[in-house]
Amino acid sequence: MLALAxxxxxxxxxxxxxxxxxxxxxxxxxxxxxxxxxxAMVTVSLIVCIYYNVIMSYTVYYMVASFASEVPWSKCDPEWADMDTCYVRGSITVNIYDIKNLALLFRLSLLSIYKKFSKKRHVLHLSSGIEDIGTVKWDLALCLLFSWVVVVLCLVKGIKTSGKVVYFAATFPYLILFILLVTGLVQDGALAGVLYFVTPSWERLLDVQVWQAAAGQMFFSLSVSMGGLIMYSSYNDFHNNVYRDALVVSVLDTITSIISGMVTFSILGAMAHDLDVPIEQVVKEGPGLAFVAYPEALLRLPVPQLWSILFFLMLFILGLDSEFALLENVLTSVSDEFTALRNRKLTFCVATAILCYFVGLPCVTYVKYQYYLLNILFDVLQGGNYVLTLMDAYGGGIAVLFIAISECIGLIWIYGLHKICDDLEFMLGHRPQLYWRITWAFFAPVILLAIHKPLRYEEYDYPDWADGVGWGLACLSMLQIPIVAIITVFQQKGPSFKDCIK
Incomplete structure (x- = not known):
């Protein structure tokens, strides 16, 4: 996917x-x-930046929780863990040959433990489905507000300010990542996890979901087809060696992904070793993995509170990188079309952030149920994460794929591959090689046409009405492409009917 699209x-x-x-x-x-x-790119950027900041609010929540004398996920805290399945590493010994303990072993498998662990239980409070959305969870709403305030403060001065922030934001995470890599690799069972990560199962290449997952990683890792790359590169010097920049960044992005995967799977291997279960039983997909494997790795470091704070600060900073690009893309693009807004950058930025904050509140909602566990009263179950997943799959998934295909058609097939090559030769001094021309004209659009998957949240299937809402969200951006094309055609001045007859 990286090579061909x-x-x-x-x-x-x-x-x-x-x-x-x-x-x-x-x-x-x-x-x-x-x-x-x-x-459509600007609309998608606005949609993604709404729910992306919700994920950033989770990191703020965890970061604040890490200031406790003991990090909450290091023990069987009833507010963070299901007491029926919670397991503290090293607290019991399981004899795999004992039939009773064998049943306990599977009960304690991470597949069941972490489904109800920390983020899903205390932070997300997952409900039965999107139909059960509930009310706003005030602590997450405050974290979301904090995230938006930070983003606005970093953007009010324009592109130069965000560029300076990125100098730190792009380098600090590597320090934390390498510390976690070393920590993970020295754990018992880590090698099995890494081997599971790097050993290919060639038959899986016939599974379209593997390619769908690769496409999702590629789109969000490289941020293509959302307009941010176009916006940022527009500030470059005209003769800047953008060819070198593209190669370096895309290669480093891949290397970073591989390192992150090694960190994750080394910890998953250590978890499997602690529970004496196969690695397949502890592997879990989805963005929630960052809130499962990595916090577990932090517990294996001295002074886990300090490392937890640094780690979730790193996640927040990484989120800022993406949030800058998304929101700045909206502000710059709209200001280009409505020049009066250029002199009101602060007002425009604050107004957009306030709008996005209130639209994002449904993603941090929960349903209040009352039940007793160990004589403690709880209110649980959030429906907001189903809303977030819906926005991600349709507003930032299907729509982005459609935009990417339309982008290839517009630039390569309508504006023209030959003209693109002429422009780049004028700017860079050489024409794009055959590899670029073939992938632009054929492989990228054809491969992207074959990618789509139905929406699910783990075992939960979304109802038809929710899929309809999702398609409506996707159409907010997708329909702009044919509508603008039709309007443009009708606005063009051409020969009259008489002239055509003549």
Whole structure:
């Protein structure tokens, strides 16, 4: 996916953004019939930035919780763990040949433990489904508000301020990541986890879901087809070696992903070793993995509170990187079209953040149920995470795929591959090689056409009405492409009917 779609599209967006020197909407003045692609990019950026900040609020929540004298997920705390399945590492010994303990062994498998562990139980409070959404969870709402305040403060001064913040945001995470890598690799069972991670199962290449997962990783890791790359590269010098930049960043992105995977699977291997279960039983997919494997790794370090604070600060900073690009893309693109907003950057930024905050509140809702466990009264079950997943799958998933395909068609097939090559030769001094031309014209759009998967949240299937809402959200951006194209055609001045007859 990286070779046939990710890397070519990443280079293409950086190159055309640098050549045009404008945002993702104004860029399409070169091909007016496709200007809806730029509008759709801005809309997707706005949708993604709404729910992405919700995920950032989780990291703030964990970071605050880490200031306790003992991190909550290091013990069987009734507020963070299901007491029926909670297991403190090293607290029991399981004899695999004892039939009673064998049943306990599977009961204690991480697949069941971590389904009800920390994030899902105390932070998310998952409900039975999207139908059961409930009311706003005030502590997460405050964390979400804090996230938006930080983003606004970093963006009010414009692109130069966010650029300075990124110097720290892009380097600090590597320090934490390498510390966790060393910590993970020295644990008993870590090697089994790493081998599970790097050993290929070639038959899985026939499974379309593997390619779908690769595409999702590629899109969000490289941030293609959301307009942010075009916006940022528009600030480059015209003759900047964007070809070198694209290659370096895409390769480093892949290396970083591999290192992150080694950290994750080394810890999962250590977990499997502690519970004496196969590694397959502890592997769990989804973004929640960052809130399961990594906190467990932090417990294996001295002074886990300090490392937990640093780790979740790192996640928050990484989120800021993406949030900058998403929100700045919206602000820059809209300001390019409505120049009066350029002198009201602060007001525009604050107003957009307030709107996004209130729209994002349904993602931090919960349902209040009362039940007693160990004589403690709890209120649990959140429906907001189902809303977040819905927004991610449709507003930031299906819509992005459609935009990517339309982008390839607009730039390569309508504006023209030959013109793109001429422009890049004028800017860089050499024409793109055959690899780039083939992947732009054929492989990228064809592969992306084959990628789609039905929406699920683990075992939960979304009802039809929720899928309808999701498609409506996706259409907010997707329909802009054909609508703008139709409007553009009708606005063009052409020969009269008489002239055509003559």
């Amino acid at each position: 990710g890397k070519p599209m990443y280079f293409l967006e950086l190159a055309v953004g640098q050549f045009g020197g404008v945002g993702p909407v104004a860029l399409w003045n070169c091909c007016p019939i496709s200007k809806g692609v730029g509008c």
